Amino acid sequence: MRLLAVLAVALATLLAPAAGGPVPKQDSSRKKLLLVSFDGFRWDYDQDVSTPHLDSMAREGVKARYMTPAFITITSPCHFTLVTGKYIENHGVVHNMFYNTTNKMKLPYHPTLGIDRWWDNGSLPIWITAQKQGLRTGSFFYPGGNVTYQGMTVTQSRKEGALHNYKNETEWRANIDTVMRWFTEDNLDLVTLYFGEPDSTGHKFGPESQQRKDMVAQVDRTVGYLRDRIWKSGLADRLNLIITSDHGMATVNKTGTLVEFHRFPDFSFKDIDFELLDYGPSGMLVPKPGMMDKVYNALKNAHPHLHVYKKEDFPQALHYANNPRITPLVMYTDSGYVIHGRLNVQTNKGEHGFRNDLMDMKTIFRAVGPNFKRGLQVEPFESIHVYELMCKLLGIVPEANDGQLSTLLPTLTSGCSGSALLPGGRLPSVTVTGLLVAVILLAKVA
Incomplete structure (x- = not known):
C-alpha cells in the first residue's frame, strides 16, 4: 500500500504542470x-x-x-x-505529383x-x-x-x-x-x-x-x-x-533503345483508364476494367530494361507499393533509361528515380x-x-x-543525453500513461 501511495503522489506531481497551462518557457541550454x-x-x-x-x-x-x-x-x-x-x-x-485516379487529375x-x-x-x-x-x-x-x-x-x-x-x-x-x-x-x-x-x-x-x-x-x-x-x-x-x-x-542513355510505350506493338492506351508516365524511370497505370491481364502481358516483356509488376508482386524490399495511392500496375527502368509515354518528351541528360x-x-x-x-x-x-x-x-x-x-x-557524443523531458520538465504523455497503468495494476494487486 505504501508503494501504491508513493506512485499516486508521483503521478499527480507529473501531471500538475501540464494540466491546461501554457507551454512553459524554453530551456536556454537546449541545443x-x-x-x-x-x-x-x-x-x-x-x-x-x-x-x-x-x-x-x-x-x-x-x-x-x-x-x-x-x-x-x-x-x-x-x-x-x-x-x-x-x-x-x-x-x-x-x-512529386499530386494525382487522382478517379477524376484523372494530375498536378x-x-x-x-x-x-x-x-x-x-x-x-x-x-x-x-x-x-x-x-x-x-x-x-x-x-x-x-x-x-x-x-x-x-x-x-x-x-x-x-x-x-x-x-x-x-x-x-x-x-x-x-x-x-x-x-x-x-x-x-x-x-x-x-x-x-x-x-x-x-x-x-x-x-x-x-x-x-x-x-x-x-x-x-x-x-x-x-x-x-x-x-x-x-x-x-x-x-x-x-x-x-x-x-x-x-544518373546519366540518361540516349544511344540505346528507348523505352517508348507508344511504340510497343501489343500495348494500347485505349486499354488504360489512368497513366502516370513521362516522369523519369518510373510509371504507374490503371487498366480499364477487365483489361489488367492484357495490359500486363503486353508490357512485361516489351523492353529489356523495363520492369513491370502487378502491385501485389512489386519487390517488398523497395517498401513502395503497399499503399492505397499506388496503382494496380507499377514499373521502373534500369539505370540510364527513362519512360516515354504517348510522346517522347524527356530531354534531360541526367535523371533520378531509379532503384x-x-x-x-x-x-x-x-x-x-x-x-x-x-x-x-x-x-x-x-x-x-x-x-x-x-x-x-x-x-x-x-x-x-x-x-x-x-x-x-x-x-553522438556521450554528452548528448536526448532527455525525453519536455520544456518545463514535463514528461511526455506516453510516459505518464505508463505510470498511470502501473498505479492501476498495483491497486488491483493491493
Whole structure:
C-alpha cells in the first residue's frame, strides 16, 4: 500500500504542470538543429571537385561513406522520409505529383507543394511533432513544410515559387541569413532548409558535366558561408548542423533503345483508364476494367530494361507499393533509361528515380555541432534513420517510424543525453500513461 501511495503522489506531481497551462518557457541550454538538403547531391560529387568546406565538416564532425535514400528516389517522397523516418509506402507521399485516379487529375511539382491532403495523410513530420512538445520550428523551401497537418502549421515557413531560380548564389546567402534570424531572433529550435541544386544542373547537363562540377563548387562555398554565419550568430556551441540530400543522379542513355510505350506493338492506351508516365524511370497505370491481364502481358516483356509488376508482386524490399495511392500496375527502368509515354518528351541528360540500391542514387550525409563526434566516418545507412537521430538531438519523443536510433547513435557524443523531458520538465504523455497503468495494476494487486 505504501508503494501504491508513493506512485499516486508521483503521478499527480507529473501531471500538475501540464494540466491546461501554457507551454512553459524554453530551456536556454537546449541545443538547436538545422537540417540542410542540397537536392540531387550524389554521394561522390565531392571526389572530382575541390570541396574544402564539406571536407572541413568531415574533419570536425561526422561523414557517412554514403546514405541510401528511400525508393522511389525523387524529391518529395525522399524528403518526407527524412522528416518522418518512414518508408514511402508508409508515409504516403508516393510521388512529386499530386494525382487522382478517379477524376484523372494530375498536378506538377510546385502546385503539389501546397496541397494539404497530399501531405497530411496520417504521418506527422518532425516539425509538427516538435511543436506539439513545446518547440518552435521552421521550414525554408523544404518540401512538405508549407501545409497544414492535423490543423497545425509550421511556426515559420517559406515556399518557393513556380518560376524560382534555383541557381542564384546571392539568394542562397540571403536565405541563410533569414534562417539565422529565425534561430537568434525568433528562437526557433529546428529549421529545415532546402536548395534545389545541384539537382537542376544535373538534370540539364548531366552528372558528369563541367556545369555540374561548377555547381558543386557553389554548394561548397555556400556551406562555408553557412558555417561562418553560424559562428558569427553566436550559435556554434548551440546548433547542430546536418547536411544531406534526397537522392543522387544518373546519366540518361540516349544511344540505346528507348523505352517508348507508344511504340510497343501489343500495348494500347485505349486499354488504360489512368497513366502516370513521362516522369523519369518510373510509371504507374490503371487498366480499364477487365483489361489488367492484357495490359500486363503486353508490357512485361516489351523492353529489356523495363520492369513491370502487378502491385501485389512489386519487390517488398523497395517498401513502395503497399499503399492505397499506388496503382494496380507499377514499373521502373534500369539505370540510364527513362519512360516515354504517348510522346517522347524527356530531354534531360541526367535523371533520378531509379532503384535505391544503385550507387548513382546514393547521396551524402555530413553532420557537425556540439553533440556530434569529431572526425568520424560511418558506414552507409538508410535515410529512414535520420529522423530518430534528429528527435534525439531535440530531446523529443518520436512518432512511430521505420528507423532505429541505434543506427546513428554512435555519431553522438556521450554528452548528448536526448532527455525525453519536455520544456518545463514535463514528461511526455506516453510516459505518464505508463505510470498511470502501473498505479492501476498495483491497486488491483493491493
